[in-house]
Amino acid sequence: MSSNYFDKKDLKKFGNITDWQKEMGDKFFDWYGEVFKEGALTSREKSLIALAVAHAIQCPYCIDAYSDSCLKKGADEEQMMEAVHVASAIKAGTTLVYGVQMMNHVNDKLM
Numbered sequence: 001m002s003s004n005y006f007d008k009k010d011l012k013k014f015g016n017i018t019d020w021q022k023e024m025g026d027k028f029f030d031w032y033g034e035v036f037k038e039g040a041l042t043s044r045e046k047s048l049i050a051l052a053v054a055h056a057i058q059c060p061y062c063i064d065a066y067s068d069s070c071l072k073k074g075a076d077e078e079q080m081m082e083a084v085h086v087a088s089a090i091k092a093g094t095t096l097v098y099g100v101q102m103m104n105h106v107n108d109k110l111m
Contacts, residue, residue: 011061044073052087
């Protein structure tokens, strides 16, 4: 048994998701491939977005994969860290804006 819950070697097994449900797995990979093609956004920009999202959802596999992808597509360390800060700001803002719900609830209880 691995000493870590997330094993870096498992990232290479991602393609195996089709083993137990080929049709849906194939559809996912077809869609995934389309999403990351050049379009209105460059593939570099899409990798930076993916890196930011990976941090926001805290997926170690995605962080590894998109760190590599960003480097391969020409992003530098400063751009990558800036993307992480953008994700962090949005995640923090989301937490704070839910404070309005709490304030509304408390105001209703106190009135």
